[in-house]
Amino acid sequence: MTIHATECVLRMLHEEEHDLESYQGSIPRWCNGCGDNAVLASLQRLCRDEKLRPEKTVFVSGIGCASRLPHYMKTYGFHGIHGRALPIAEGIKLMRPDLHVFVATGDGDCCSIGAAHWIHAIRYNMNMTLVLHDNHIYGLTKMQASPTTPKGLKSKTTPRGAYLEALNPLTVTLGVQNVSFVAQAVDWIPEAMYKIFSAAFHHRGFSFVRVIQRCPEFMPGNLDPWVRDPQRNLVLTHENGIELSSGLAKTYKNQVVHDPSDLERARAVASSEDPIPVGILYRNPDVPRYEETRQPSVLRTAVGVREAIETEFDKFTVWPQDERSETGRPAH
Numbered sequence: 001m002t003i004h005a006t007e008c009v010l011r012m013l014h015e016e017e018h019d020l021e022s023y024q025g026s027i028p029r030w031c032n033g034c035g036d037n038a039v040l041a042s043l044q045r046l047c048r049d050e051k052l053r054p055e056k057t058v059f060v061s062g063i064g065c066a067s068r069l070p071h072y073m074k075t076y077g078f079h080g081i082h083g084r085a086l087p088i089a090e091g092i093k094l095m096r097p098d099l100h101v102f103v104a105t106g107d108g109d110c111c112s113i114g115a116a117h118w119i120h121a122i123r124y125n126m127n128m129t130l131v132l133h134d135n136h137i138y139g140l141t142k143m144q145a146s147p148t149t150p151k152g153l154k155s156k157t158t159p160r161g162a163y164l165e166a167l168n169p170l171t172v173t174l175g176v177q178n179v180s181f182v183a184q185a186v187d188w189i190p191e192a193m194y195k196i197f198s199a200a201f202h203h204r205g206f207s208f209v210r211v212i213q214r215c216p217e218f219m220p221g222n223l224d225p226w227v228r229d230p231q232r233n234l235v236l237t238h239e240n241g242i243e244l245s246s247g248l249a250k251t252y253k254n255q256v257v258h259d260p261s262d263l264e265r266a267r268a269v270a271s272s273e274d275p276i277p278v279g280i281l282y283r284n285p286d287v288p289r290y291e292e293t294r295q296p297s298v299l300r301t302a303v304g305v306r307e308a309i310e311t312e313f314d315k316f317t318v319w320p321q322d323e324r325s326e327t328g329r330p331a332h
């Protein structure tokens with residue numbers, strides 16, 4: 001059998017082995033004990049285990065501590081602008097459906113300034129994974145209240161305590177048409193986080209994963225009750241969800257079987273803040289994906305794009321009367 005040179009190169013690219021180091025970008029500058037570190041470690045492990053080719057993988061973010069994540073991945077990355085990670089990711093996915101697209105965003109980035117994009121991204125259901133790093137505060141700008149800040153918490157913008165009930169990103173997401181995957185992880189159970197990321201990655205559509213994340217700098221000790229008491233974490237198990245290893249299951253005994261195809265039940269489970277539900281709340285692989293409902297071939301080629309733009313410009317061109325044909329375009 002003769003193997004041609006191009007085929008040989010393609011085979012080499014395919015078979016290229018990647019270890020964890022292959023996905024490690026610059027050294028993280030997050031604070032010690034910051035939950036963002038656990039998210040990063042899990043995502044790097046996922047890339048390695050799924051053998052994702054770095055040149056076929058892109059991490060997109062907005063602005064915030066969490067949004068520094070693309071710098072720490074040795075893949076393609078786009079550190080965007082505050083609240084706008086999703087439109088950037090959607091543009092990438094539309095033009096390059098072959099890429100694995102991940103979005104890293106904070107509770108301010110996603111649920112405050114980026115809230116409109118968040119809602120519509122759920123409805124579009126494009127094939128990508130969003131990780132919401134929810135530390136319940138604006139970390140990068142040093143402690144202003146975010147939509148998920150607990151009521152009563154004193155911050156730079158709420159010196160007498162946050163006035164409003166915190167927004168629950170899970171119930172909001174589960175309330176939007178076309179929702180197709182919703183899960184919750186916590187940074188102190190990395191095994192569950194990894195399994196959830198893995199399920200999210202394999203989901204066909206928009207997978208929304210909220211990670212409840214410690215911010216020791218500005219929210220010191222706020223999650224200690226849940227970190228210290230395994231009983232206050234409610235692990236959702238199911239054959240179509242996640243299962244903990246036997247070792248971890250001995251520690252996290254507070255478990256309930258939850259069928260992720262049950263949307264009504266998912267909404268009820270998502271409402272619980274204590275215990276914190278951990279696992280896959282909802283999964284429906286049959287929701288149509290936006291990229292499939294479009295006609296991608298129409299504008300894809302460079303020639304096609306140029307012709308379409310020229311046709312649009314022509315509509316606004318004012319031609320001299322005597323040169324105009326019946327169609328409105330010059331007669332030559």
Ligand SMILES: Cc1ncc(C[n+]2csc(CCOP(=O)(O)OP(=O)(O)O)c2C)c(N)n1
Nearest residue numbers: 063064065066082106107108109138139140
């Ligand atoms: C348009 C715009 N408005 C405000 C800011 C300032 N800003 C930068 S990050 C941030 C909040 C970040 O909070 P979050 O998204 O929760 O991320 P964290 O730092 O907590 O990870 C704000 C308000 C900005 N960079 N751009």
Ligand code: SF4
Nearest residue numbers: 030031034065139215
């Ligand atoms: S300020 Fe908070 S969120 Fe930001 S890096 Fe430090 S611990 Fe992490």
Ligand SMILES: [Mg+2]
Nearest residue numbers: 106107135137
């Ligand atoms: Mg935050």
